[in-house]
Amino acid sequence: MKISKNTNHKEESISSKENQRRSFIKKAGLGGLSLASLSLASAAEQVDYVSQNVNRNSNPSTLKITDMRIAEIGGDVAFRTPIVRIYTNQGIVGHGDVRDGAAKEYALFLKSRLLGENPCNVERLFGIIKQFGFHGRQGGGVSGVEMALWDLAGKAYNVPVYQMLGGKYRDKVRVYCDTTVSKDPQEYANRMQARIDQGYTALKMDIGINLIKDIPGAIINSQDASYNPYQYEYRSYNETKHPFTRIQITDKGIDLLMEYLDVMRSKIGYDIPMGTDHWGHFGVNEAIKIARAAEPYNLAYVEDIIPWQYTEQWKEITLASTTPTQTGEDIFRLEGGFEELITTRSVDIVHPDPNTAGGILESKRIGDFASKHGIGFMHHHAAGPVSFIGCVHSAAATENFMWLEHHAVDKKDWENLVTGFDGPIVKDGYVTVPDKPGLGVELNEDMVKKYLIKGEKLFAPTPEWDEIRSWDRLWS
Incomplete structure (x- = not known):
């Protein structure tokens, strides 16, 4: 019984603090908060106020890959090109292209190696998948996925990709x-x-x-x-x-x-x-x-x-x-x-x-x-x-x-x-x-x-590529 009472008391305390926080933010949003009143607010309320415009679309440390799909285009718009889309648990997606004239399977083969991984670890994930690329069009899968990972990482951290490479030499x-x-x-x-x-x-x-x-x-x-x-x-x-x-x-x-x-x-x-x-x-x-x-x-x-x-x-x-x-x-x-x-x-x-x-x-x-x-x-x-x-x-x-x-x-x-x-x-x-x-x-x-290739669907599900069916290690 004591545990129950303490739990109820704790829940009521959290609820009360949440109501106070919402009231504080509402006042701040209405412009009725002065520097004096800000100084009287709790530390949590002050953080909420000063960080209200910070991008919260993604929490990079908990970002996970949940799916990979393909939309393959061609015809009068471009050489035949499979577009890669990588999905995450936070709603953001990343895109890349498989090399023109290459098979979409070069990318889909990599899906099972990436599910559940944090796409922001681009270099580490590249280390996992690079063994499945090769010269010519066979490099298209690894390369397209790598680009989609950078797209995701940049979106997660709210910066352009070039900035994550060390900045730019030209505009x-x-x-x-x-x-x-x-x-x-x-x-x-x-x-x-x-x-x-x-x-x-x-x-x-x-x-x-x-x-x-x-x-x-x-x-x-x-x-x-x-x-x-x-x-x-x-x-x-x-x-x-x-x-x-x-x-x-x-x-x-x-x-x-x-x-x-x-x-x-x-x-x-x-x-x-x-x-x-x-x-x-x-x-x-x-x-x-x-x-x-x-x-x-x-x-x-x-x-x-x-x-x-x-x-x-x-x-x-x-x-x-x-x-x-x-x-x-x-x-x-x-x-x-x-x-x-x-x-x-x-x-x-x-x-x-x-x-x-x-x-x-x-x-x-x-x-x-x-x-x-x-x-x-x-x-x-x-x-x-x-x-x-x-x-x-x-x-x-x-x-x-x-x-x-x-x-x-x-x-x-x-x-x-x-x-x-x-x-x-x-x-x-x-x-x-x-x-x-x-x-x-x-x-x-x-x-x-x-411009989808005939018979192709827009980012159709690809569950057949979810499971790894081989031992990838290159050494004994």
């Missing part, structure tokens, strides 16, 4: 853009000029043997030769690594390719940096031919002219010409990927895609390591606007950053997939670094629904 991030290809050199140059007229100050053009493959005498052992070099092979030209196609480019072919660069420079001049990509599949000797022939046109770089794995061959190309070399969009992480390219100075510029490289923090680590060795640093990107903004935070927080790729200039609804920006995301060739919590954007669900 605006410079972007470069592609344009659509034309076999007519003059028309191609006109399209480049149109990009400049839109405000872009760095460009890239796709130029390669596909533009001249139907011209007699330009390409030896072409995939389109009448005798079809691949008719008895188990793999196509596109699936054959560059050194093994045995394609050669004749002097005539080199002259035809250089005509595109000559007309382009004659049109846009030499003030604008111009990079090149998609040269074709051929070996190191042909790559050196191209790099040397392009020297008069002062290209910003030749990108992925051979596969990134051939470090020694990249160094051979780099040393053979003054045309800068660049690779990296398909590399996962610093260790086991970028580290060797950078330490051996095999390329002039590294070009990670944060959607493959391991996410926002790993991309910053790559940039910082490149800076230490005097190597340039850019970002590739070809997915949705959520991860594009994730790239902006990584770029803002890395000292030696150059340019971020914008691959959706002509996709009118691409920017409409998200909300939170005043005006366009990209303006006059730059992106203003968001100062809102997390990544700084939220999804426009109506627009996401419009």
Whole structure:
């Protein structure tokens, strides 16, 4: 009985204090509280009053992951991109993109490793899931989840992601853009000029043997030769690594390719940096031919002219010409990927895609390591606007950053997939670094629904991925 009475007394005391607190806050809210009356209030009441405008949307120390779901978009708005949404016990959600063209299962596989965890422990959770990423599109799951974790952590602490990376080096991030290809050199140059007229100050053009493959005498052992070099092979030209196609480019072919660069420079001049990509599949000797022939046109770089794995061959190309070399969009992480390219100075510029490289923090680590060795640093990107903004935070927080790729200039609804920006995301060739919590954007669900892949539902439940069914430890 005594216990019961004491309990009742305690409950009445708590109730009385709560009523007093509410009365105090009500008076304060009505503006009827003076400094004198504040000084007479209890310590608890004073704390309640002075902290009434503090964000209480999240309690970071008790935040837990409760679910992960996917909405996969594509078509006229972007390359096929699975959008990750991570849910928590406090109602806030975080978003990231799986790499364009990658499978959503790369992310969903990670769900069982994250349920019940605090998303604010981004680096620790990355340590758990990183073993399930790899080069190319296989890095997309780990990278997309990492971005969603940063989005959640920023929202929980009410700060932008770049601030959690140590702050920013720039308020605006410079972007470069592609344009659509034309076999007519003059028309191609006109399209480049149109990009400049839109405000872009760095460009890239796709130029390669596909533009001249139907011209007699330009390409030896072409995939389109009448005798079809691949008719008895188990793999196509596109699936054959560059050194093994045995394609050669004749002097005539080199002259035809250089005509595109000559007309382009004659049109846009030499003030604008111009990079090149998609040269074709051929070996190191042909790559050196191209790099040397392009020297008069002062290209910003030749990108992925051979596969990134051939470090020694990249160094051979780099040393053979003054045309800068660049690779990296398909590399996962610093260790086991970028580290060797950078330490051996095999390329002039590294070009990670944060959607493959391991996410926002790993991309910053790559940039910082490149800076230490005097190597340039850019970002590739070809997915949705959520991860594009994730790239902006990584770029803002890395000292030696150059340019971020914008691959959706002509996709009118691409920017409409998200909300939170005043005006366009990209303006006059730059992106203003968001100062809102997390990544700084939220999804426009109506627009996401419009571009869902056929048969896909908007963030449908994924209970089949809730349970771990393997032993993940990599050592005995």
